[in-house]
Amino acid sequence: MKYAISGKGGVGKSTIAGLLAHYFARGGKHVLAVDADPDTNLASAIGISKEQALSIIPISEQRALIKERTGANPKEFGQLFKINPVVNDIPDEFCIEFRGIKLLVMGAVKKGGSGCACPENVLLRSLLSEIMLHRDEVVIVDMEAGIEHLGRATAGNVDKMLIVVEPGQRSVDTANSIMKLGHEIGIRKFAIIANKVQNVNQESWIRRNFSENLLIGILSYNEIIRESDILQKPLIDIMDEKLKGEFESIFNAIH
Numbered sequence: 001m002k003y004a005i006s007g008k009g010g011v012g013k014s015t016i017a018g019l020l021a022h023y024f025a026r027g028g029k030h031v032l033a034v035d036a037d038p039d040t041n042l043a044s045a046i047g048i049s050k051e052q053a054l055s056i057i058p059i060s061e062q063r064a065l066i067k068e069r070t071g072a073n074p075k076e077f078g079q080l081f082k083i084n085p086v087v088n089d090i091p092d093e094f095c096i097e098f099r100g101i102k103l104l105v106m107g108a109v110k111k112g113g114s115g116c117a118c119p120e121n122v123l124l125r126s127l128l129s130e131i132m133l134h135r136d137e138v139v140i141v142d143m144e145a146g147i148e149h150l151g152r153a154t155a156g157n158v159d160k161m162l163i164v165v166e167p168g169q170r171s172v173d174t175a176n177s178i179m180k181l182g183h184e185i186g187i188r189k190f191a192i193i194a195n196k197v198q199n200v201n202q203e204s205w206i207r208r209n210f211s212e213n214l215l216i217g218i219l220s221y222n223e224i225i226r227e228s229d230i231l232q233k234p235l236i237d238i239m240d241e242k243l244k245g246e247f248e249s250i251f252n253a254i255h
Contacts, residue, residue: 018045047234058107217250
């Protein structure tokens with residue numbers, strides 16, 4: 001199964017991606033968690049220590065690797081380079097493992113026009129395509145708000161795009177934009193997860209904005225999530241019964 005998780009910045013995408021990875025791993029599945037968000041928070045969300053997370057160099061910043069695979073120097077224009085670089089070994093060679101979860105941090109091209117045909121962006125796109133098309137495991141991709149890394153061929157192999165929203169019009173508008181763009185490149189299955197919901201009025205507002213078939217679950221605002229970040233402990237280890245019940249309902253709905 002291949003899942004892409006998106007939504008407006010700050011809605012809790014990485015938290016949900018991390019929990020999802022743990023639930024699949026705990027169920028005996030081989031899991032590859034891919035951090036494709038420039039903010040690279042997935043390591044922390046999974047529960048990897050700050051020291052180990054700081055040692056991770058995103059693929060987009062590995063200049064020697066980019067030059068080796070594409071034949072061109074990153075961040076330089078006017079070069080000839082391979083548009084189909086060899087990437088099939090990268091997920092295993094450059095991941096770190098934690099409790100049965102393989103984590104690969106892709107990073108992003110940190111400049112205007114991230115869709116440019118530059119060596120680092122070509123490598124990222126080829127890598128994500130390889131992961132979505134050929135990896136025989138559960139893949140969970142923590143995306144940025146847009147879907148820049150997803151091409152038409154790759155998108156066709158996304159089993160479901162999970163879009164995280166919080167109570168707020170901008171979050172809902174972003175979700176609708178993501179679904180529109182996703183439809184245009186061939187993604188057919190979407191699901192909405194509401195997060196940080198504080199009361200029944202906010203829950204009712206969310207439900208009015210999305211159909212019952214699209215909205216698969218609601219997570220209440222919970223200080224335990226912040227606590228796990230402060231303590232640098234995996235959220236799955238300190239969840240209370242309420243959060244556990246809410247997330248298990250979501251997990252059962254998506255697989």
